[in-house]
Amino acid sequence: MKICMISNAFSLEKTTPPRKIGGAETCVERIAKALSFKGHKLVIITQAPFAGLCSLLPRKKTIEGLTIYSFYPLNIFSIYHTHRKTLLAKGIWRLLDLINPLSAILVYLIVGKEKPDIIHNHILYGFSPLFLLRLLKITRIPLIQTLHSYGFLCLRCNLLRHTRHVCLNMPWACRLLVKISRVLVNSAPDIVISPSQFCLNIYGHYQFFKKSKKIVLANGVETYTHNPHQEKKDRQEEFRVLYAGRLVPEKGVEVLIHALKKIASLKIRLTIVGEGGLESCLKKLAQNDSRIHFAGKISWERLKELYKYSDITVVP
Numbered sequence: 001m002k003i004c005m006i007s008n009a010f011s012l013e014k015t016t017p018p019r020k021i022g023g024a025e026t027c028v029e030r031i032a033k034a035l036s037f038k039g040h041k042l043v044i045i046t047q048a049p050f051a052g053l054c055s056l057l058p059r060k061k062t063i064e065g066l067t068i069y070s071f072y073p074l075n076i077f078s079i080y081h082t083h084r085k086t087l088l089a090k091g092i093w094r095l096l097d098l099i100n101p102l103s104a105i106l107v108y109l110i111v112g113k114e115k116p117d118i119i120h121n122h123i124l125y126g127f128s129p130l131f132l133l134r135l136l137k138i139t140r141i142p143l144i145q146t147l148h149s150y151g152f153l154c155l156r157c158n159l160l161r162h163t164r165h166v167c168l169n170m171p172w173a174c175r176l177l178v179k180i181s182r183v184l185v186n187s188a189p190d191i192v193i194s195p196s197q198f199c200l201n202i203y204g205h206y207q208f209f210k211k212s213k214k215i216v217l218a219n220g221v222e223t224y225t226h227n228p229h230q231e232k233k234d235r236q237e238e239f240r241v242l243y244a245g246r247l248v249p250e251k252g253v254e255v256l257i258h259a260l261k262k263i264a265s266l267k268i269r270l271t272i273v274g275e276g277g278l279e280s281c282l283k284k285l286a287q288n289d290s291r292i293h294f295a296g297k298i299s300w301e302r303l304k305e306l307y308k309y310s311d312i313t314v315v316p
Contacts, residue, residue: 002041004116005032008079008126010046022246024148027219028122036065043114044068045107049078058106069110073103079126094155097125104131111139120144124151130181133188145189147199152181153206158250178206187211195219238267242310244303247276252316257286271295271306
């Protein structure tokens, strides 16, 4: 079977500087590799950083048996620079992404050329998503949409206010986004996959995907002949805690740091792996506590080693 997967980033597509890879992108990569291993043909459509006018057009390459198309979606900056931008700049970027159909047209043309049996879309923003799903529906190729965030409901994509509290009263800009999204994407996907029933319920509350088949499928984990999570080293004297993920408000890392500070024992160590917009604030919060270590962004091999040495992994 030939499967087309659409993702904002794909780590096999190396760039300089490296693109930031989050949970959604990691999920896409692992699914693609597993499907390819089982004999399916994979076509990946992803973003490239701006590198002159030539980067606005799709470039095709084959890496590890996967066919990868990449191009820069025309906008004021790359999606992977959004964490450095002001709220106003982010708002302008999202608006241009919503109303600019060029990226969606390019994806549509690639799909028309490759003629996959299934399209699996993993983005809610970045490739003119409101136009993209409608165009992909025209192809009559079965379309699967996986929800990795609340991008059709919230301009921040996380249902949080700027105060980091849960958004209970949707602002006018997000209400407008919901109305536009419902018109353009509501009936497009044949199947909608969500990692949780809670996420589906939120979209259902706003009358999304009424005609789509809905499936709850938890985010997968890799299985190993020798599981690195269980291959613990010799018992240490200190209790080791690990957090691995983005350093952004919705991850709750500051809650973890506050909790650790309430523990008087010196025989405990917290290692925080990852990077993000809150990194400097979290380091300031953790200052003067030698038990807290920031490892930054590290390789998967290094992360496996940290799993071996850690007693628990915490998801705040």
